[in-house]
Amino acid sequence: MREGTTAPHCYDGKFIPELNPNVKPIDPSQLPKHFESRQEEEKWARRWEAAGIHRYDPSRPRAETFSVDTPPPTVSGSLHVGHVFSYTHTDVIARYQRMLGRNICYPMGWDDNGLPTERRVQNFYNVRCDPHEPYAANLEIAPASKNDGPPRKISRPNFIELCLSLTAEDEKAFKALWTRVGLTVDWSEEYSTIDRRCRRAAHISFLDLYRKGHVYSNEAPTMWDVDFQTAVAQAEVEDRKVAGHYHHLRFDVAGAGESFVIATTRPELLAACVGVTAHPDDARFQHLFGKQAITPVFQVPVPIFPSRQVDPEKGTGILMVCTFGDATDVFWWREQNLPLRQVIGRDGRFTAIEFGSPGWDTRDAAAANQAYSALTGKNIRQAKKIAVEQLRASGALTKEPEPIEHSVKFFEKGEQPLEFVTSRQWFVRLLDKKEQLLEMGDRIEWHPDFMRLRYRSWTENLNMDWCISRQRYFGVPFPMWYPVKSDGSPDFDQPILAPEEMLPVDPMSTPAPGFTERERGVPGGFTAESDVFDTWFTSSLTPQIVSGWLTDPGRYANLFPMDVRPQSHEIIRTWAFYTIAKAMLHAGSIPWRHVAISGWVLDPDRKKMSKSKGNVVTPMHLLDEYGSDAVRYWSANARLGTDTAFDQNVLKVGKRLVTKLFNAGKFVLSQTGEPGPVTKPLDLAFLASLARTVENATKAMERWDHAGALSETEQFFWRGFTDNYLELVKARSRSETDAAGRASAIATLRMALKTFLQLFAPFLPFITEEVWSWSFAEETGEPSIHRSHWPSLQASGGDPALFETAIACFAAVNRAKSEASVSVGRPVASLRLAANSGTAARIHAVLDDVLGAVRGSECGLEERSPLEDGAIEIAHIAFAEPQAG
RNA sequence: GGGCCUGUAGCUCAGUUGGUUAGAGCGCUACCUUGACACGGUAGAGGUCACAGAUUCGAGUUCUGUCAGGCCCACCA
Numbered sequence: 001m002r003e004g005t006t007a008p009h010c011y012d013g014k015f016i017p018e019l020n021p022n023v024k025p026i027d028p029s030q031l032p033k034h035f036e037s038r039q040e041e042e043k044w045a046r047r048w049e050a051a052g053i054h055r056y057d058p059s060r061p062r063a064e065t066f067s068v069d070t071p072p073p074t075v076s077g078s079l080h081v082g083h084v085f086s087y088t089h090t091d092v093i094a095r096y097q098r099m100l101g102r103n104i105c106y107p108m109g110w111d112d113n114g115l116p117t118e119r120r121v122q123n124f125y126n127v128r129c130d131p132h133e134p135y136a137a138n139l140e141i142a143p144a145s146k147n148d149g150p151p152r153k154i155s156r157p158n159f160i161e162l163c164l165s166l167t168a169e170d171e172k173a174f175k176a177l178w179t180r181v182g183l184t185v186d187w188s189e190e191y192s193t194i195d196r197r198c199r200r201a202a203h204i205s206f207l208d209l210y211r212k213g214h215v216y217s218n219e220a221p222t223m224w225d226v227d228f229q230t231a232v233a234q235a236e237v238e239d240r241k242v243a244g245h246y247h248h249l250r251f252d253v254a255g256a257g258e259s260f261v262i263a264t265t266r267p268e269l270l271a272a273c274v275g276v277t278a279h280p281d282d283a284r285f286q287h288l289f290g291k292q293a294i295t296p297v298f299q300v301p302v303p304i305f306p307s308r309q310v311d312p313e314k315g316t317g318i319l320m321v322c323t324f325g326d327a328t329d330v331f332w333w334r335e336q337n338l339p340l341r342q343v344i345g346r347d348g349r350f351t352a353i354e355f356g357s358p359g360w361d362t363r364d365a366a367a368a369n370q371a372y373s374a375l376t377g378k379n380i381r382q383a384k385k386i387a388v389e390q391l392r393a394s395g396a397l398t399k400e401p402e403p404i405e406h407s408v409k410f411f412e413k414g415e416q417p418l419e420f421v422t423s424r425q426w427f428v429r430l431l432d433k434k435e436q437l438l439e440m441g442d443r444i445e446w447h448p449d450f451m452r453l454r455y456r457s458w459t460e461n462l463n464m465d466w467c468i469s470r471q472r473y474f475g476v477p478f479p480m481w482y483p484v485k486s487d488g489s490p491d492f493d494q495p496i497l498a499p500e501e502m503l504p505v506d507p508m509s510t511p512a513p514g515f516t517e518r519e520r521g522v523p524g525g526f527t528a529e530s531d532v533f534d535t536w537f538t539s540s541l542t543p544q545i546v547s548g549w550l551t552d553p554g555r556y557a558n559l560f561p562m563d564v565r566p567q568s569h570e571i572i573r574t575w576a577f578y579t580i581a582k583a584m585l586h587a588g589s590i591p592w593r594h595v596a597i598s599g600w601v602l603d604p605d606r607k608k609m610s611k612s613k614g615n616v617v618t619p620m621h622l623l624d625e626y627g628s629d630a631v632r633y634w635s636a637n638a639r640l641g642t643d644t645a646f647d648q649n650v651l652k653v654g655k656r657l658v659t660k661l662f663n664a665g666k667f668v669l670s671q672t673g674e675p676g677p678v679t680k681p682l683d684l685a686f687l688a689s690l691a692r693t694v695e696n697a698t699k700a701m702e703r704w705d706h707a708g709a710l711s712e713t714e715q716f717f718w719r720g721f722t723d724n725y726l727e728l729v730k731a732r733s734r735s736e737t738d739a740a741g742r743a744s745a746i747a748t749l750r751m752a753l754k755t756f757l758q759l760f761a762p763f764l765p766f767i768t769e770e771v772w773s774w775s776f777a778e779e780t781g782e783p784s785i786h787r788s789h790w791p792s793l794q795a796s797g798g799d800p801a802l803f804e805t806a807i808a809c810f811a812a813v814n815r816a817k818s819e820a821s822v823s824v825g826r827p828v829a830s831l832r833l834a835a836n837s838g839t840a841a842r843i844h845a846v847l848d849d850v851l852g853a854v855r856g857s858e859c860g861l862e863e864r865s866p867l868e869d870g871a872i873e874i875a876h877i878a879f880a881e882p883q884a885g
Numbered sequence: 886g887g888g889c890c891u892g893u894a895g896c897u898c899a900g901u902u903g904g905u906u907a908g909a910g911c912g913c914u915a916c917c918u919u920g921a922c923a924c925g926g927u928a929g930a931g932g933u934c935a936c937a938g939a940u941u942c943g944a945g946u947u948c949u950g951u952c953a954g955g956c957c958c959a960c961c962a
Contacts, residue, residue: 028921033922034922034924035924239958239959239960239961246962262962263962264962265961265962266962277962309962310962311960311962314961314962315962316962318962319962320962321962322962325961325962326961326962327961328961328962329962406960406961406962407960407961408961409961448890450889450890451889453888453889453957454888454889454956454957454958457887457888457889457957457958457959458957458958460958461958461959569956569957570956570957572957573957573958600956602955604896606954606955607955608955608956637897637898638898641890642890642891642898643890643891643955643956644897644898645896645897645898647896647897647898647911649896649897649910649911649912650897650898650910650911652911652924653910653911655924656910656924656925658924659922659924659925660921660922660924660925662921662922663921663922663924663925664921664922665921666921666922667921667922668921670921707898707899708899708901711898711899711909714909714910715909718910722921722922723926723927726921730920730921734920811927811928814926814927814928815927815928817916817917817927817928818915818916818917818927818928818929819916819928820916821915821916821917822916822917823916823917823918823919824917824919824926824927825917825918825919826917
C-alpha cells in the first residue's frame with residue numbers, strides 16, 4: 001500500500017494540520033473568470049492519459065488490487081444518457097478505490113459481434129449476407145440511401161469485413177465519449193469481443209467445456225426465429241401479449257360416429273397435427289382415450305391420449321398436438337413418441353410435403369395434398385387465412401373465430417413469434433447444475449441486495465440447457481470440423497476439435513488438422529461447422545478475457561475472481577447468469593465478489609429510454625452544455641438499483657457545484673499569509689464537523705452508497721463551508737492584527753478545501769483536479785488528486801456545537817438584515833444577543849468571528865434562561881448608515 | 886398466477902437501528918450589485934408522508950390488508 005497523507009493530529013491542545021508552511025498563494029487574476037468545462041476537460045483527459053493515471057500495475061499484489069469487469073457496450077449506433085449514467089457509477093467506485101490506495105484494473109471492451117451489429121450493417125449499407133455468394137476482393141460499398149432498392153447480396157467474408165470496419169468506426173466515437181465523461185479506464189486494456197484475444201478465449205472455453213463433458217449437440221426441436229433464421233436460447237426469449245383468435249374445429253372420432261370440438265389459435269398447423277389430448281379426469285372426453293381422431297380437411301388419423309398437462313377450463317378442454325405449436329407440443333411429441341410432421345421451414349414458410357408418403361398417413365391423400373398445395377410456400381399469416389377458409393368450406397369450423405389476447409414467445413430482438421424447428425444445435429448442460437448455480441449466486445454480494453432474487457428466480461425457473469449455436473455470420477465460429485462420411489454427410493458424432501495451438505481458428509477458411517483444403521466437403525474429407533457462438537458465449541468470459549485466463553497465470557491470480565461486475569438489471573438472466581455459469585464450469589469459482597446494479601434512466605413520463613420508443617436523450621450536447629462533472633453529478637445522485645427520471649435541473653445543480661468549487665478554491669488559495677497551528681475555537685469546531693462529514697461519506701462509500709456519500713459531502717460543503725465557515729473567517733483570514741488567528745484560519749481553510757476536493761474527486765474528477773493543480777499538487781508532491789489518498793481526518797478536539805452556534809448567530813443577524821431589507825454588507829452599529837447561559841458561553845467563544853462576518857464592532861450578550869439550549873434571539877440590532885461611494 | 890421494487894412539498898429526491906415541530910435542491914415569493922462566486926447571496930411560503938387497520942407511551946419508519954405505478958418470472962392449446 002502506498003503511503004497516504006497522514007492525518008492531522010493534536011499536539012498540546014493545538015491542532016497541527018499536515019501542511020507545508022511555505023505555500024505560495026495563487027494570484028486569482030491569473031485564473032479565468034469561470035471554469036471553462038469543455039476546454040479543461042480535454043486538457044485533463046490528455047494529461048491523465050499522458051501521465052498514465054489510469055494505468056493498472058501488474059506487479060502489485062492481489063490484496064492491493066481492485067478489478068472491474070466492465071460491461072462492454074454493444075457497438076451498434078450510439079450511446080445514450082443511460083450509458084453515461086451507469087458507467088459513471090462504476091467510475092465513481094473505481095476512483096474511490098484508487099484513492100484508498102488500490103491498484104485499479106478498469107478495462108473497456110466493445111461488444112461488437114452478434115445480431116445488433118449484423119442488423120446495423122444490413123441497414124447501414126443495405127446489404128444481406130448470402131453464404132453462397134463468392135468473395136469479392138476490395139469490395140466498395142457506399143452507405144445506403146433512401147431509394148436503394150432491394151438489399152445487395154454479398155459473401156460471408158465480405159459481410160464480416162463490413163461488420164469489422166463499421167464497428168471500428170463506432171468504437172472510436174464511443175471511446176471519445178468515455179474519455180470526455182472522464183472514465184478512469186485503462187485504455188491499454190481495451191478489447192473487443194470479436195478480436196483475436198476474445199475469439200481465442202471463447203474457443204478455449206468451448207474446448208474446456210467439451211473436455212469436461214458440459215457441452216453436447218443434438219438434433220431436436222428448438223426455438224427458432226424465422227426472420228433471423230437462427231436458433232435462440234431461453235434467455236433471449238420474451239413473452240408478448242398479442243391478439244389472436246380461437247378457432248373451433250370439429251374432429252371426427254374414427255369408427256364411433258361421433259365428434260368433438262377443439263379450440264386452437266393456430267389452425268394453420270392442422271396439417272402438422274399428430275395427436276389429440278385432454279385431461280385424464282375430464283368426464284367429457286374419458287371415453288375417447290385410446291381411440292383415433294380424424295383431422296378435418298387432411299383426414300389424418302391421430303391418437304387421442306390423456307395428459308395432466310391439459311387444463312380442462314381452457315378452450316374446449318381438448319386440444320390438438322402439432323409439431324410444433326409450442327413447448328408443450330414438444331413435450332407431448334417426446335412423451336407419446338408421436339411422428340414428426342414439420343410443415344414450417346427455417347424461413348417460416350410452409351415446406352412442400354406429400355400426404356400419403358411414409359409418415360404422412362391420411363384417409364384421402366388426394367384431398368389432403370390438394371388442400372396442402374394451397375399452403376406450400378406461404379408464410380404463417382397467409383397460411384392461417386387460407387387454412388381458415390378451407391376449414392370453413394369443409395364445415396369443420398363450428399363458429400366464427402373468436403378474438404382473444406394471449407401471450408406468445410418472441411425472440412427479444414425479433415418481430416415474429418418463435419417457431420419450434422428441428423435442427424442440430426450445441427448446448428451447454430446447465431439444467432443438472434441449478435443447485436450449484438444458486439449457491440454461486442448466494443456467494444456473491446449484490447448491490448442492492450434484492451437483485452439477487454432476479455438471479456435466483458431465473459435460475460430456479462430454467463427449463464432448457466443453454467443453446468450456444470447460432471446460424472449467423474458475424475460471430476465467433478465454432479473451432480470445429482466434422483469428418484465427411486462416404487455418403488457425403490457429416491459425421492456429427494465424431495467432431496474434429498481444433499488443437500489449442502491453432503486457436504483462434506476459422507474452420508470455414510482453415511482445413512481441419514491432418515487435411516488439406518482440397519478435402520473440404522468431399523467424402524472421406526472434412527466439413528466445417530458453419531455456426532457461430534451465441535454472443536453471450538463470448539461475453540460471459542469477460543472476467544477470463546481481462547484476467548489473462550490460461551495465458552498469464554500471474555495476472556489471473558491477481559485479478560480473478562474480479563472485485564465487481566457493474567451491470568443493469570435486465571441482463572441478470574443473460575450476462576450475469578452466463579458469466580456465473582462459465583466461472584463455475586471452468587474454475588469452480590464465482591467470477592466476482594460484488595455485482596453493482598444500476599437502474600434505468602427514465603424519461604420525464606417515467607418510461608424507460610429506448611430507441612424504439614424514440615425518447616432517447618443523447619449525452620454529447622449535455623456534456624457540452626453543462627460539462628462532464630455536472631453530468632456525472634446527476635448520475636452519481638442516483639443510488640444503485642434505483643431508476644431515475646432524467647431531470648435537467650439536477651444538471652444545473654451540478655454545474656452550480658462545479659462553479660462553487662472553482663470560486664471557493666480561488667478564494668481559499670489566494671489568501672496571503674502562512675498557515676499555522678489551528679488554535680481558534682471556531683476553526684477547531686469546524687474541523688470537527690468536517691471530520692464527521694468525512695467519516696459519514698466514507699461509511700456511505702463502504703456500503704456502496706455513492707449517492708449518500710455525495711450528498712453528505714455536498715451538504716456540508718455548501719452549508720458548513722461556503723455559506724458559513726468561509727464567511728465567518730473571511731475577516732480573520734486577512735487580519736493585520738491577529739497573526740495567530742489569521743494563520744489558524746488559513747490553515748483551516750486550506751485543509752478544508754483539500755479535504756472537500758478529495759471527497760468530491762471520484763464524482764467531479766475535472767474541477768477537483770483543476771483546483772488541486774493550483775497549489776496542492778506541489779504542496780503534497782502528488783501531481784494528481786486522483787492518486788492522492790482519500791481523506792481520513794482525526795478529531796481536532798473541537799466541539800461541533802460551537803460551530804452550530806456561530807452559524808445560528810450569523811443566520812440570526814442575516815435574518816434581521818433581510819427583514820429590514822438591509823444589504824448583507826451593511827455594517828451593524830450595535831447588537832445585543834440573548835441566549836441561555838450555556839449557549840451564551842459558546843457565543844462568547846466565537847463572537848469575534850461572528851462580528852467579523854456581520855460587520856459589527858461590538859456585541860452585548862444577555863442571558864435568558866427560558867430559552868432552549870442553542871436558541872439565539874436578537875435583543876437589539878441597529879445598522880450603520882450605508883457608506884457612500 | 887408467483888415474486889420484487891416504488892408511492893414523502895408543484896418537480897427531482899433524502900429520511901440509517903421507531904423518538905421533539907418531516908428535510909434538501911429546483912421552481913415560486915420578497916429582499917440584497919456583497920472584495921471567491923449575480924453561473925452569487927439572505928429570508929419566506931409550501932406536506933393529512935397513497936389509503937385503511939394493527940402493534941407501541943410514541944409510526945414516514947414495524948406488521949396486515951387495499952389502491953396505484955414499474956419490473957422480474959410463470960402461463961402460451
